[in-house]
Amino acid sequence: MSADVKSDNQPYDDINVTPMLDLAYVLLVVFIILTTASVQGVKVKSPTTHATSNLAKPQTRAITITADGAVYLDAYPVDMDQLRDTLAQYKAGNPALPVVLKADAAAQYDKVMQVLEVAKKLDITEIGLVTKRAAPE
Template identity: 55%
Template sequence: MRRDLYEMKGFDEINVTPLLDVAWTLLVVFIIAVTASVQGIKVNLPKASNTPSLVKPKTKAITIHANGQLYLDAYPVTIAELETRLRQFKAVDPDFPVVIKGDAKIYYERVVAVLDLMQELEITQMGLVTQKLVK
């Protein structure tokens, strides 16, 4: 008798608890995936006076690690690969900005080689990244 009563009445509401469990799980996975993405190569930047930020959208970052390794947007490259990729970017957007982040302990010669490459490719939108000087 009780079974007949249920079959006739039906369900008048939906249980959304499993749906909320899935939504929360997806939210947590998304948050972890976004925060775990590579934010760049960590280098010890030299200190400078207060200067405005040069980072703009579509800015390419060239990082020179303390061991001398070159990175273009967190991807390791050689100077020849750097030249090839920068030529490709320049073909798409002639005025794309570039920032150079050099570790404070690298030889100045490595930075000069990158600056010479920028001059050779006629990249004029360029800046050097430093840390704010703490007084």
């Protein structure tokens, strides 16, 4: 018998990693799907408008005001001081910070103005107001 031929009892020198990579990719895809499916905003009934615009930009922060006047920043409840501090941190990281304001149609106008004042004091100029598109007449 020659020394070049391996017998069946000798251990392998390499490991086939293809099945492990397949499993890793499947787990990654499942994780991405579950994560994006679980990200939910705060539901409010937006006012309607006939104008359309595309406000989708990277790193956009969403401020939501519910009908009872509760304020949320990216689906987390905040008061005005927390809103100011958190937006200031985001503004320091991104000087052109885009913000969208989504308020319930029944929300108090005073609360909307307070949020807009916070944005004005922080020199946030890219503010979009979220509305629902009205049905064509």
